[in-house]
Amino acid sequence: MIGQWRYWRLKTKLLFLTLFTSALGISLVCISLIFVENQNYRKQLESELHVIGGILAEQSAAALIFDDKEQLSSIISSLRRIDNIRQVCIYNSQGSIMAALESEDVRTCPELEPAPETGFAKNAYRMMMPITLDQETVGQLFLTSHLEVLRKHIRTFVLITAFVGIGILLVLFILAIKLQKIVSGPIVTLSDTAERIARDHDYTVRAPVSGPDELGRLGNTFNEMIGTIEEQNRRILESRDSLEREVDARTSELSMANRELEAFSYSVSHDLRQPLRAIEGFGQALEEDCGEQLDDAGKDYLRRIRNASVRMANLIDGLLILSRVSRQSMEKEPVDLTALLQEIADELLEIGDTLPTEINIQPAMQVIGDSRMLRVAFQNLLENAWKYSAKGEKRKIDVSAVTRNGSIEIAVKDNGVGFDMRYIDKLFVAFNRLHTPSEFSGTGIGLATVYRVVRRHRGQISATSEVGKGAHFVVTLPVSGKQR
């Protein structure tokens, strides 16, 4: 029960404390009263017996001198009428028993040598008294009294004190119930108020204040705190509102800028291509229709013009894809990555070169993401793997995935020329290339696009390589598609 003390209500605790201390006090008082009463009663008994003994000694002194046993017996037999006397023995100066009064439980008078124990024993009080005549000891008186009366008296006293104590405790109990409300009442009110505020988040509520004591001060402090919270809430709401307004303004600015950017990239895609198409188209027409009239140098220049226009077109395409994966809204869905990669690989194998090629794609790879963007990203990665492994004797590309810590890690490995890890910083930056155009053609936009796609999926990309030993790209995507 005491183990549950912490869970008791405050009222109960106060009541318990009051009653417990009162009961303890009352018990201590009762116990000391009983102790004092016991002592007093014993002293009284002792002195009574001494008086009786004294009278008896006086009466029996003469008879003892004359060895008158009959007289002695009649003297002590008068003591039978006193209830608590159990045994009386009279000895002469030689120590022989001259007369004895005996009850059922005590029959034999003790010898005088050695002297019998006197004073209070467990159930009796024993007393030795000299019988004197003219200051001369003529014999001894031995007297035993039982303590039945004492015990009865103390028992009665204990009962009375217990009754009185319980009575007082009852009165205290009723008083404590009334009085604890004075202390616990304000605290309970305060606690209820605090609970209500916490539940309803209504900071306009105030606790009633009881008075100038600590509880009153607590109530005041509590109210001040609630006031501060109310004020702070108001300020937070105000600043939130102004922030929201600002965010709205920014958002509309941003979406306007985004629309402008979209219009810009749309017109780039249309208008930048048009002159290129003319250059390439008329270049082709020139080659086909008037090729005969050009010498070798002229044909070479024409070829260079047409190649440049194709490169320019590729650049524009790359930039358009990069800008599209940056601004397009994401539509996340489960994507069968294995099928997607297989499609890309099949396209590569179909249009690719004659180099013996082995492409291993781990089956049943699943990710969550925007399938169009993921296609762009993995197309770039596979095309890179293809392109940079074109100069060996056999091409080998491996794509595998492991799930780890709530992410899927997709590794794309090739056995191509690789790159120098010193330039890893430039790898994913647009227009940075780690190979010259004469080694490998390219726009320098592909990996920047991959990086952008992966970042938009809240993923990461890393690459390791060693020159001549192939490259190893790892794309880490979160398995759960909940984040946006």
Next chain:
Amino acid sequence: MDSRSILVVEDNPDDQVLMVRALNSASSTTPVVVLEDGEETLKFLFDKDGKATKNVESLGVVLLDVKLPKVSGLEVLRHLRSSPATQWLPVIMVTSSDEPADLMDAYRLGANSFITKPINYREFVDQMTVLARYWLQVNKVPDCGSVRSF
């Protein structure tokens, strides 16, 4: 050979020349009509009351640039699809970009096909050859009226 003509609506003079060249190299006998913008095209196809002109009858296929001055290609397509006389006329939208939004809009408005102007005109000629043959074949069906009544 079929006498139905191909209508090319293209604002850029370079592209006009290149497209006509590509079409001619695919089928040298098919007449090609070239118009420069949407407004002119609508005037060519419809009279003041919105009825189809005689020009429509000789058309086999329309190559319509998405981006045109004044009235856009998509707008022209919408007009074509809302008039009973031109409802079933094959229309191939031509664009210089492969913006998915353009493509979606074009198909939603009822374009029959969609081609991106490639940088390499050889590809364009190949695409045109395939498409032109296909649509000229389709339009050879003698009783065009019954097709339209579907």
